[in-house]
Amino acid sequence: MNYRDYIAIVKDFPKEGIVFKDITPLLQDGPAYQSAIEEFTNYANRLHADVIVGPEARGFVVGCPIATSLKIGFVPVRKKGKLPRETVEATYGKEYGEDVLCLHRDAIKPGQKVVIADDLLATGGTISATIELVEKLGGIVVGLCFLIELTDLNGREKLQNYEIFTLMEN
Numbered sequence: 337m338n339y340r341d342y343i344a345i346v347k348d349f350p351k352e353g354i355v356f357k358d359i360t361p362l363l364q365d366g367p368a369y370q371s372a373i374e375e376f377t378n379y380a381n382r383l384h385a386d387v388i389v390g391p392e393a394r395g396f397v398v399g400c401p402i403a404t405s406l407k408i409g410f411v412p413v414r415k416k417g418k419l420p421r422e423t424v425e426a427t428y429g430k431e432y433g434e435d436v437l438c439l440h441r442d443a444i445k446p447g448q449k450v451v452i453a454d455d456l457l458a459t460g461g462t463i464s465a466t467i468e469l470v471e472k473l474g475g476i477v478v479g480l481c482f483l484i485e486l487t488d489l490n491g492r493e494k495l496q497n498y499e500i501f502t503l504m505e506n
């Protein structure tokens with residue numbers, strides 16, 4: 337599967353100077369979406385994941401189908417103000433801004449093996465904050481998976497102690 341054919345490149349979105357990688361054509365194509373999810377499912381299965389964690393919003397469309405394929409749970413990491421119960425929080429920077437991510441305090445059990453899924457690794461800010469939250473609750477991050485890695489932004493440098501699987505680089 338040539339996944340690259342299913343990514344639309346949009347210049348100056350959401351801000352001038354950003355080259356945005358739009359994954360919606362991949363999601364719209366049944367075989368491409370299914371194939372990507374199968375690869376991630378095999379990855380998470382090999383790592384014996386107990387739970388899949390995904391950051392809002394695009395991490396949901398990648399993470400949820402992996403979790404249901406493996407018949408394991410999915411835990412959402414959300415932007416501040418969206419989760420209704422007690423949370424842990426992490427402030428982070430990303431390619432085009434700053435934000436706060438939150439995780440329900442009871443969402444991860446100590447010792448659970450976690451695979452984190454998202455659409456794209458850019459600066460690594462989002463994923464580092466997600467890892468911080470999972471580890472704060474005692475989860476063990478066994479793997480990270482992304483559709484796309486923007487290698488120029490060196491996100492991997494922040495993630496040297498973690499296992500990473502990506503379907504395409506640019």
Ligand SMILES: O=P(O)(O)OC[C@H]1O[C@H](OP(=O)(O)OP(=O)(O)O)[C@H](O)[C@@H]1O
Pocket residue numbers: 391392393394395429430431432454455456457458459460461462463491
């Ligand atoms: O590696 P980073 O520099 O942190 O950038 C990557 C993150 O940025 C995008 O999410 P965004 O915050 O735009 O949210 P969205 O999924 O709700 O659009 C993308 O889906 C990743 O989560």
Ligand SMILES: Nc1ncnc2[nH]cnc12
Pocket residue numbers: 354355356357358430431432456458459486
């Ligand atoms: N260049 C980019 N394209 C799509 N999503 C992103 N998230 C962070 N940087 C991005």
